[in-house]
Amino acid sequence: MKSTPYYWPAWILLGLVGLTSLLFGAGTLELRQAFAVLAGQGTEEARFIVLELRLPRLAIGLVTGLALGVAGALLQTLTRNPLAEPGLLGVSAGSAFAVSLAILAGASTATLTTLVSQAGALAGCGLVILATRIQGVGQDPVRLVLAGATLSALLMSLTSLIMLIDQRAADEIRFWITGSIAGKNWEQLTTTLPTLVISGFIVIAVAKPLASLALGERVARGLGHRPGLVQLGVVIAVALLTGSATALAGPLMFVGLVVPFVARALGGADIRKTLWLCLPLGPAMIIAADTLSRLLVAPSEMPLGVITALLGAPVLLVIIRTRRIPTL
Amino acid sequence: MNQFVTVPSTLRLDAPLSACNLTMAHGHHTVLSELDIALPAGRVTAIVGPNGCGKSTLLNGLARIHKPRHGSVVLNGADIQTLPARQVAQKLALLPQDNSAPEGLTVTDLIRFGRHPHQGWLSQWSDDDQRAVEQALAAADIEALADRALDTLSGGQRQRAWVAMSIAQETPLLLLDEPTSALDLGHQVEVFELIRTLAGRGKTIAMVVHDLPSACRYADNVVAMCGGEIIGAGAPADVITTELIETLYGITCDLMQDPASGSPVLLNIRRMQR
């Protein structure tokens, strides 16, 4: 199923993007020194910048991109809607709001953040699935997205309210809410690993039945799959993935839209090909956006969410502009 | 295809609305090419033809909804594109197909829209407007429905309300696009008889009709279209021939005369044997 000519080039792209993110940054580190660090030498300062500041960022970008790309592809196949995306549908906003509530309640430990964030994402996913069950909404891809965007706006307003009430919470939430993978450490990354492994297994288990579910519930049942179970598995996987990503990087819009869109354009509509291509493409997008966010307004930094929005909104326009939105 | 060309040039002299060399296109696709037509005054003209032959496009061209690529539509001797919109609206009313109105709008509200071309900033509701609305309600025989919301009416009642709006516009010319589509037989007759009544009062009417027998029954003048061209025009008894029906629809049939009206009746319709 990796048999698309773009599969290995996509990994090479990710490699290049990753290398770039280690070499370039806001600091005054010279390129030569950064190379030296990669070669196992370099000054103390250079080693600190590259290994302690940039490398964790790279790793977190890798995990976040992986999670969001795969979650987007799964959610799109499940709702049969090419516009479905954790960010747009309010899943990310759900987990962001849950985290804000937890911070307001006094929590700030990294572990709890991940769990709370995943719970919020699960609630968001549940709302999305409920909405698709409403007659007319499930059939109209665009309406579902609008409802999701409205839900996001509502939750964002509530989050703003929390920030108004509690100054301490506000300081913790503010930077995280616009999306950023700066200043995170290895510890936070490791807390998400168990759930990532679990969702990885779920994805492997549901990929094949999901592909036949794309032909309709009855066909899938006829082929011996159990659609209810598959859907449940997908919802859990999406919630775990989105929740982890949001806990690490804040609510990022459009990543789950752009990555599967590009993957489908390169590899065709089969969900398994899409998923394989999302693996390198998701991290590539986040890491590239993160590198850009460091370079564009150096020496200060731009929120990562801004870059993904700037990259993603035009893709949304392109999808909308095509006369017929193909159902997946 | 022009073996049936018969637009009598004498008709055009007193025709209130005519088109000359009319070419209409959607993008690169030419729908009508170099077409001449004249609507005889005080008569009902039915435009018939197979799906996609350009009937509705012709009607929209005549009603200046779309601009022609070439040629011109002439209203009382003047090019319709050069006349002020309001002046045209006092002379010509169009009722398109599949009309929708805002939810909850009453019949009277709808009919009042028809008075728009006769009103101005200062004169927003004159006695003339009032009289015209009442007459339109009476002519369409829907006085009892005046205060009902459109969405509560039956299809036939609703269609008569829309016709009433066009009546209230008090134009000498009335163009109707498939006024009876989606209506059952009883409602079709209702609407067609209303149209005849209006013609009896001197209105010049053109309508696109899908159903050939109805066109023969209710029109004084039939214009047959095929592939964006007019292939026959004149009194139904003269125009409707078995050859024409073959050309239009690819079917063969026998023709008889309706003993009551003298209009042609189609019998024994079957697919053409090749």
Place this chain on the structure above:
Amino acid sequence: MSTTPARTYWHLQAQQRQFSLLIEKRALIVNLLLAALLVFCSLASLAFGTLTIPLSGLMQTLLGNGSGMHDFVVTELRWPRLLAGGLTGAALALAGCLMQTLARNRLATPGIIGIDNAATAFAVASVVGTGISIAPPAMALTGAAIATALAFGLSGATGTRGYRFIIAGLAIGAISGAITQVMLSSVALDDANAAYPWTVGSLNARTDGSVQALAAGLALGYPLALALKRALVTLQLPEPVTISLGIHPGRVRLAGLVLSILLTGLAVAVAGPIGLVALLAPEMARTLSRPGTVPLTAAALTGAILMVISDLAGRLILAPLEIPVGIVTALAGSPYLLWILLRKSSDINQ
């Protein structure tokens, strides 16, 4: 069955019959009631806050012989704010009502199709010292015009009816929001903090000049909108019918769009993107009015009421903290918008 419109209308006619007018009874009554409600809310807004002024004290002040403290709070602090809020609400609601009608789409309001955000982005650009020194109202107008052109231009193939047009607006809004963030994160922290309230919608960041510009815009735009109303109403019918009634739909749409851009831009220059007032107010006004009308006046009054109430609520709920009015309206409005979107047989086209 009588068919005279006299039961639902008052018919005014001059002797010479050159002048005649129909006044819809229901519209008149609704507008009078809304105006009364607006006055009531305004009085409440003047009276309540961190310092509560009793009604008698307020009356004394309004009549010109109140106490010094009351005079100061009312005339210097609350009245300018009330004025800014009321004008902003009226302008946004009017813009929303116009745009809904000409796009024939209930959701086509400035906030939802991204015009607010674009206007904000441009206005912020002139505030945060990016080297652009044009006044915020002019910048906001430019932003509003560009976003509108984009939204309507991009919808060319599929038209403004339906949800796709709205998604185009969503994308425009997202890009504009991102650009605002870029500017805020690239300038000095003080500048960014100064511009922040604006980006969520607040009556605190206003300048006197922008309020005056808005007042002038409304004084010009409202009569023009009323003059356009007769033609706007016919836009609710199918387009061929509209043309057949002697209207140029294109010209009417353009005029309506220009007016709503003007009103939105000027309102955003005062208060930033105020979520959903432009959607809620016309919706409420339509519920109150007869079907098939374009309730411009009722929408403007409702918009003003919504803003005044929201601002008052924002000042009182978490006092002494103040919730920006944009957050209040977003919180109140999003559930309603969700309800529109998720109803079973949702028809957003009018």
